[in-house]
Amino acid sequence: MNPTVQTLLQHRSIRKFTEQPVDSETIETILKCACNGSTMGNMQLFSIIVTTDKKMMEKTAALHFNQPIATNAPLMLTFCADLHRFNRYCQFRNASTDSYDNLQAYQWATTDALIAAQNACVAAESLGLGLCWLGTIVYQVDKFIEILSLPKNVMPVACIALGYPDENPELTDKLPVEALVHHNVYQDYSEFDINKYYKEKENHPNTINILKENELDNLAQVFTQRRYVKKDNEFFSQVLKKTLVDQHFLDE
Amino acid sequence: MNPTVQTLLQHRSIRKFTEQPVDSETIETILKCACNGSTMGNMQLFSIIVTTDKKMMEKTAALHFNQPIATNAPLMLTFCADLHRFNRYCQFRNASTDSYDNLQAYQWATTDALIAAQNACVAAESLGLGLCWLGTIVYQVDKFIEILSLPKNVMPVACIALGYPDENPELTDKLPVEALVHHNVYQDYSEFDINKYYKEKENHPNTINILKENELDNLAQVFTQRRYVKKDNEFFSQVLKKTLVDQHFLDE
Numbered sequence: 001m002n003p004t005v006q007t008l009l010q011h012r013s014i015r016k017f018t019e020q021p022v023d024s025e026t027i028e029t030i031l032k033c034a035c036n037g038s039t040m041g042n043m044q045l046f047s048i049i050v051t052t053d054k055k056m057m058e059k060t061a062a063l064h065f066n067q068p069i070a071t072n073a074p075l076m077l078t079f080c081a082d083l084h085r086f087n088r089y090c091q092f093r094n095a096s097t098d099s100y101d102n103l104q105a106y107q108w109a110t111t112d113a114l115i116a117a118q119n120a121c122v123a124a125e126s127l128g129l130g131l132c133w134l135g136t137i138v139y140q141v142d143k144f145i146e147i148l149s150l151p152k153n154v155m156p157v158a159c160i161a162l163g164y165p166d167e168n169p170e171l172t173d174k175l176p177v178e179a180l181v182h183h184n185v186y187q188d189y190s191e192f193d194i195n196k197y198y199k200e201k202e203n204h205p206n207t208i209n210i211l212k213e214n215e216l217d218n219l220a221q222v223f224t225q226r227r228y229v230k231k232d233n234e235f236f237s238q239v240l241k242k243t244l245v246d247q248h249f250l251d252e
Numbered sequence: 253m254n255p256t257v258q259t260l261l262q263h264r265s266i267r268k269f270t271e272q273p274v275d276s277e278t279i280e281t282i283l284k285c286a287c288n289g290s291t292m293g294n295m296q297l298f299s300i301i302v303t304t305d306k307k308m309m310e311k312t313a314a315l316h317f318n319q320p321i322a323t324n325a326p327l328m329l330t331f332c333a334d335l336h337r338f339n340r341y342c343q344f345r346n347a348s349t350d351s352y353d354n355l356q357a358y359q360w361a362t363t364d365a366l367i368a369a370q371n372a373c374v375a376a377e378s379l380g381l382g383l384c385w386l387g388t389i390v391y392q393v394d395k396f397i398e399i400l401s402l403p404k405n406v407m408p409v410a411c412i413a414l415g416y417p418d419e420n421p422e423l424t425d426k427l428p429v430e431a432l433v434h435h436n437v438y439q440d441y442s443e444f445d446i447n448k449y450y451k452e453k454e455n456h457p458n459t460i461n462i463l464k465e466n467e468l469d470n471l472a473q474v475f476t477q478r479r480y481v482k483k484d485n486e487f488f489s490q491v492l493k494k495t496l497v498d499q500h501f502l503d504e
Contacts, residue, residue: 001281004256004378008285008371028429029253033260035429037370038385041479044427049434056436080438085431086475088441089450095472099482102489107390111410114363118289118370119260126256133290138359149437158363175296177280177287179337182301184308185401186332189340198341220347223338227293230351237354241502250493 007126012171014130015069017163021052022075026127030077030162033123037115043086045109046116049078049148049156059147064136064159073161078137078144079117081109083153083249101153106249110157117158130165133158139236141243152248173204259378264423266382267321269415273304274327278379282329282414285375289367295338297361298368301330301400301408311399316388316411325413330389330396331369333361335405335501353405358501362409369410382417385410391488393495404500425456 001009027050034048051057057071064070083100090097099105121131137144137159144156179197189197198219201207207219214222224230244250253261279302286300303309309323316322335352342349351357373383389396389411396408431449441449450471453459459471466474476482496502 002255002378004259005281005285005375007256008375009288011288011290013290029257031429031433033257035426035432036261036263038263038265038373038383040387041475042424042426043475044432047432047434047438049436049438051436053436085441085446089446090472090476092443092446093470093472095470095476096482099476099480099485102485103492104390104485104489107409107492108387110362111366111387111390114366115370118367119374121290122371122374123257123260126254131290135292135360135363138356138363147437151438151440154438157359172294174287174294177283180287180296180299181283182299184301184303184305185399186299186301186403186406188403189337191344194337194341194344218345218347220342220345223293223295224342224347224351228351230348233351233354233356237356240355240359 004122004126007122010171011125012169013132014163014165014167014169015132016165016167017069017073017130018166020074020164022129022162022164026129027075029127030120030123034116034120037119039112039115040108043108044112045082045086045105046113047080047082047085047154048116048120049080051076051078060144063140063143063147064134067134067136069132069161070134073163075162077117077120077160077162078148078156079113079120079158079160080150081106081113081155081157083109084151087153101248103244103250106155106244110155113157117160121160124162128164129162131160131162133160138240141240142246145243145247152246155243155247155249173201173206175201256374256378259374262423263377264421265384266415266417266419266421267384268417268419269321269325269382270418272326272416274381274414274416278381279327281379282372282375286368286372289371291364291367292360295360296364297334297338297357298365299332299334299337299406300368300372301332303328303330312396315392315395316386319386319388321384321413322386325415327414329369329372329412329414330400330408331365331372331410331412332402333358333365333407333409335361336403339405353500355496355502358407358496362407365409369412373412376414380416381414383412383414385412390492393492394498397495397499407495407499407501425453425458427453
């Protein structure tokens with residue numbers, strides 16, 4: 001196992017960090033790695049907002065539902081799908097500036113931004129940092145746009161809290177690899193398959209605890225009735241859709 | 253520089269592969285790394301389609317605009333945003349099966365799939381493979397869905413051709429890191445900034461050649477008038493939007 005594979009297989013989310021700040025040389029290396037990934041037509045359709053200022057973190061804390069890591073991490077990186085910079089380039093080069101006001105460009109830029117984000121994560125972990133993605137960045141996107149001063153044609157798609165680990169949690173329980181992999185074409189999942197693939201996860205001590213806390217029968221119900229409830233998902237989908245319209249990525 | 257950072261900074265797309273197949277142990281390691289990334293609520297909302305069968309590659313070749321790597325690569329990995337498996341799990345556990353029929357869930361699953369895809373790429377490169385992303389996967393998504401037999405609530409978001417490199421191209425010209433990075437809030441780009449950040453790229457020998465071939469004044473025009481033209485982008489945006497509706501991720 002080479003050191004990179006080892007880093008990738010050792011990944012787990014870290015939610016407690018020491019006081020140690022991340023020095024600027026380390027940040028520079030992480031950003032360089034982030035900016036060297038694959039990108040659509042080499043257009044580099046993303047931007048990275050680096051936050052080390054606690055006041056800035058406090059401004060977005062409520063939007064992250066006050067998760068402690070939203071303010072306790074010494075470093076936060078927000079990755080944005082960004083067609084604005086490219087449109088600006090077009091503007092100053094006598095080229096059309098509305099070719100990328102559409103969903104296709106959003107999909108490209110989201111891809112570029114997430115490749116960059118994951119490169120940053122891998123680089124950071126190889127340098128001894130721990131991290132946790134804040135999925136809340138895609139909930140109230142409109143409000144993040146306001147606080148981060150994002151212009152039209154820019155959308156936040158990933159937010160990662162980083163720092164030196166002050167905990168050493170076990171690896172997370174995952175589905176077996178074969179549950180996620182198909183050969184040549186997608187093979188649908190029968191009830192037998194689902195039972196087989198979820199068995200280990202359902203018998204995991206974490207799961208048993210979660211079910212007890214939630215007084216529910218199984219994990220599926222924990223997700224649909226507590227964690228990610230239809231009503232909320234639909235509400236935030238409307239926010240996302242409206243924001244895509246506002247940011248010039250989608251027609252009404 | 254540790255070996256992981258080195259791998260990340262050495263990345264460039266490889267479009268020519270040797271005849272050497274990728275052995276199953278190597279594929280297994282790549283898939284394991286892909287499946288161990290961060291994921292929304294540990295739901296693992298993605299699937300990976302592994303293709304080594306040339307006949308399958310030939311079926312999608314035209315959809316990749318007959319790029320040689322779409323059929324010449326010994327290995328192709330297609331990463332899909334996948335809520336179907338989770339919905340199936342809900343179905344067999346007496347939980348609601350329509351909580352994730354929305355755009356928010358698509359955004360989550362796209363993120364999961366792209367984290368997995370980039371992990372796969374980093375693992376592969378650390379093992380000596382080369383690769384190239386096929387952006388064409390998000391063009392005619394409806395047709396890929398048909399060929400790959402993807403059920404509702406599944407969308408292809410990334411397709412990567414992999415193999416052992418049979419070329420050794422230079423690193424690609426990229427914008428300087430500071431062009432992509434903002435501190436605390438987004439700083440808009442003035443004409444001065446754009447000129448400064450694009451200077452090196454515009455003076456790069458590759459760019460000079462591209463402009464000569466295309467008989468155009470600058471790169472911005474190459475993109476807007478030749479490579480990614482508004483009319484095409486809008487057409488494929490409509491395909492993407494309609495497919496999101498068909499796959500139960502977007503209301504009409």
